Amino acid sequence: MSESLLGMPPARVLADLGEGCVILTVDASMYPQHAVYAAAYCFIARCYVWLDRAEPEAFRVVLTAKQPTDAEGLRALAGEFSNELLASAWRREITRLNRGLIESVTMQAFGGAMGPPSLDDLEAFDFSDEPFDDPLGIAQSWEDKYRKPKPGAETGAETGAAVAAETDPQGGAAT
Amino acid sequence: MSLEVLQSGAALDTGGYPAFFRFREIGERVVVTSIEGEWIVLTREEFRGFLRGEVDRDGALHQRLVERNLVRESFDARRAAEAYRRRKRFVHYGPNLHLMVVTLRCNETCVYCHASRANLDALHTDMTIETAERAVDLILRTTSPHVTIEFQGGEPLVNFPVVQHIVEYATQRNRGLGKQLEFTMVSNLSLMDETKLAWLLAHRVQLCTSIDGPKSLHDKQRKLPTLSSYDAAEPWIARINAAYREAGLDPTLYHVEALLTTTKETLERWREVVDTYVALGCRALFLRPVDPFGFAEKTRKIVEYPREDYLAYYRRAVDYIIELNHQGVEILERYAAIFLTKILTGDDPNFLDIRSPGGAGIGQLAYNYDGTIYSSDEGRMLGAMGDPTFAIGDVRTSRYRDIVSHPTVRAMAIASNLEGQPDCVDCPYVPYCGTQPEHNHKTLGTMMGRMRESSMCAVHKGIQDFLFEKLATADAATLEILHRWTTIRAREHFVQPVAEGG
Numbered sequence: 001m002s003e004s005l006l007g008m009p010p011a012r013v014l015a016d017l018g019e020g021c022v023i024l025t026v027d028a029s030m031y032p033q034h035a036v037y038a039a040a041y042c043f044i045a046r047c048y049v050w051l052d053r054a055e056p057e058a059f060r061v062v063l064t065a066k067q068p069t070d071a072e073g074l075r076a077l078a079g080e081f082s083n084e085l086l087a088s089a090w091r092r093e094i095t096r097l098n099r100g101l102i103e104s105v106t107m108q109a110f111g112g113a114m115g116p117p118s119l120d121d122l123e124a125f126d127f128s129d130e131p132f133d134d135p136l137g138i139a140q141s142w143e144d145k146y147r148k149p150k151p152g153a154e155t156g157a158e159t160g161a162a163v164a165a166e167t168d169p170q171g172g173a174a175t
Numbered sequence: 176m177s178l179e180v181l182q183s184g185a186a187l188d189t190g191g192y193p194a195f196f197r198f199r200e201i202g203e204r205v206v207v208t209s210i211e212g213e214w215i216v217l218t219r220e221e222f223r224g225f226l227r228g229e230v231d232r233d234g235a236l237h238q239r240l241v242e243r244n245l246v247r248e249s250f251d252a253r254r255a256a257e258a259y260r261r262r263k264r265f266v267h268y269g270p271n272l273h274l275m276v277v278t279l280r281c282n283e284t285c286v287y288c289h290a291s292r293a294n295l296d297a298l299h300t301d302m303t304i305e306t307a308e309r310a311v312d313l314i315l316r317t318t319s320p321h322v323t324i325e326f327q328g329g330e331p332l333v334n335f336p337v338v339q340h341i342v343e344y345a346t347q348r349n350r351g352l353g354k355q356l357e358f359t360m361v362s363n364l365s366l367m368d369e370t371k372l373a374w375l376l377a378h379r380v381q382l383c384t385s386i387d388g389p390k391s392l393h394d395k396q397r398k399l400p401t402l403s404s405y406d407a408a409e410p411w412i413a414r415i416n417a418a419y420r421e422a423g424l425d426p427t428l429y430h431v432e433a434l435l436t437t438t439k440e441t442l443e444r445w446r447e448v449v450d451t452y453v454a455l456g457c458r459a460l461f462l463r464p465v466d467p468f469g470f471a472e473k474t475r476k477i478v479e480y481p482r483e484d485y486l487a488y489y490r491r492a493v494d495y496i497i498e499l500n501h502q503g504v505e506i507l508e509r510y511a512a513i514f515l516t517k518i519l520t521g522d523d524p525n526f527l528d529i530r531s532p533g534g535a536g537i538g539q540l541a542y543n544y545d546g547t548i549y550s551s552d553e554g555r556m557l558g559a560m561g562d563p564t565f566a567i568g569d570v571r572t573s574r575y576r577d578i579v580s581h582p583t584v585r586a587m588a589i590a591s592n593l594e595g596q597p598d599c600v601d602c603p604y605v606p607y608c609g610t611q612p613e614h615n616h617k618t619l620g621t622m623m624g625r626m627r628e629s630s631m632c633a634v635h636k637g638i639q640d641f642l643f644e645k646l647a648t649a650d651a652a653t654l655e656i657l658h659r660w661t662t663i664r665a666r667e668h669f670v671q672p673v674a675e676g677g
């Protein structure tokens with residue numbers, strides 16, 4: 001049976017003590033889907049995690065503790081999830097804004113640590129294969145990935161916005 | 176307008192005066208820093224003027240702000256870029272610190288150490304010669320021109336023949352490579368004897384030990400069956416220091432350094448801890464809080480403490496260390512020295528846990544006795560506790576470039592880049608600070624961490640608050656002491672000769 005937890009909004013957080021789980025409803029207009037994934041992923045060592053859509057505009061997150069727990073333990077899980085959700089959403093935005101700085105420093109750090117490939121490395125490299133697996137199409141151009149006309153062909157601002165909206169409900173950096 | 180208005184995020188008319196800055200109030204003062212780490216400490220009144228652009232262009236404050244490159248109209252972008260580049264110099268090189276766990280066997284039992292030790296009969300936890308050689312082969316592939324191999328355990332003296340082999344093999348292999356190679360051994364010294372010492376001195380292996388404070392505290396935390404662990408270490412510290420002097424080495428530079436682990440019981444005994452280190456001839460004391468790695472949950476209650484208590488202890492101890500310096504005793508606190516070097520010199524001493532991105536996997540690696548490679552010693556300890564998240568290779572099968580570009584290492588570099596962290600991006604200490612993904616993973620369940628809840632962030636923030644307070648209010652003699660702590664003198668004697676017979 002579901003019940004509310006001390007200090008948690010009952011419309012958003014409910015607990016089922018018998019099942020040892022907490023059920024959170026997340027407003028999809030406030031939090032991007034990626035942030036929900038990122039926050040939920042942090043709990044997989046301690047909980048079984050279930051995600052679905054409670055309503056068209058809300059995600060439902062069910063965290064079931066792997067070890068038996070009480071109301072206080074469930075309250076801690078719900079609170080920690082909420083904090084991680086906010087951190088994930090905000091981190092994503094910060095990363096987008098600081099992308100240039102983060103990328104240049106991180107890439108230099110890897111370049112510096114790896115150094116140029118040795119002859120052994122080159123010998124081990126399989127040139128005959130596809131360059132590398134790219135299931136998410138990260139290395140593809142935006143136009144190829146979404147089958148859009150190349151620049152120069154007729155393209156409009158609303159097309160980009162539509163694609164962004166399609167791939168990211170918040171309209172953030174889509175590719 | 177008050178600072179509270181600014182903090183509430185209300186629209187602000189700065190008159191276009193300040194260049195990009197971050198700030199934090201400490202008491203009645205405000206620390207202001209730039210993206211590249213220039214800094215100034217202002218009074219609240221001065222800060223308001225800075226914000227509004229109401230600063231007399233002919234006055235001293237304007238001059239100070241211009242000197243720190245904090246004024247938009249005179250902002251020197253090239254200087255800022257150079258300063259940023261200098262601070263991040265470490266990103267051009269790969270791992271320079273390589274920790275080798277030559278055995279887990281140890282004759283001492285410490286209250287805060289479970290994952291890092293095994294009983295003396297656990298011979299299977301000794302590193303073999305073959306594993307050691309494969310590890311050295313990988314180590315010498317690093318792109319760093321400086322390589323330090325640090326022997327850890329367990330107690331490394333338990334597996335001394337492998338230590339000897341590593342020193343000889345690595346020195347030999349390095350002859351054609353010419354890297355600046357050094358060896359350090361962290362030992363409890365209780366198994367030292369004259370023969371081993373003579374060999375270690377002849378082979379220029381730097382010796383470090385662990386001292387947890389006065390004898391009663393040290394013995395309580397580090398148990399040696401039937402003996403005092405303090406009494407087992409202390410004579411050897413004196414003996415080694417005497418040997419350095421006999422070899423004509425400068426004792427201010429060459430002496431045994433010790434590592435402290437601060438537990439709950441240490442907090443009240445800060446004065447005794449400092450006095451013990453001074454009496455042992457140490458020139459540095461690292462007031463490290465206890466790590467969350469490697470001990471069981473029930474031990475946590477015995478050794479852990481709230482971070483406010485730690486910070487109060489830190490302040491008392493460092494104030495006392497400064498007082499001793501005024502009396503002519505030369506001893507520094509290591510955290511303070513690391514942060515002050517970054518703040519006062521614009522350089523980065525490349526302390527691997529306090530840099531951004533952090534050093535895990537790209538600045539340091541740990542080699543377990545069984546050949547498993549971890550991102551760091553903390554990652555190894557988590558591995559020993561059954562969490563293999565930070566295992567990134569094996570000395571028998573992994574290639575160097577695969578290790579340093581391992582997906583886990585990549586994730587850690589991103590996670591420890593503070594420019595992508597909530598809180599850090601608004602924190603004035605970001606140019607000097609760092610986070611540790613292993614610590615975040617262990618304490619907060621995510622490599623990224625959440626700085627508001629991070630005990631490591633609380634420690635770093637508290638220490639930097641304290642240091643900026645000092646920089647703003649200290650007298651000239653104290654400032655000179657703090658500046659002296661940033662002087663890094665190379666210990667050339669410990670660098671291995673690269674020429675045959677050198």
Ligand code: SF4
Nearest residue numbers: 599602605608632636
């Ligand atoms: S870790 Fe903490 S103290 Fe360091 S920069 Fe981030 S918020 Fe500031």
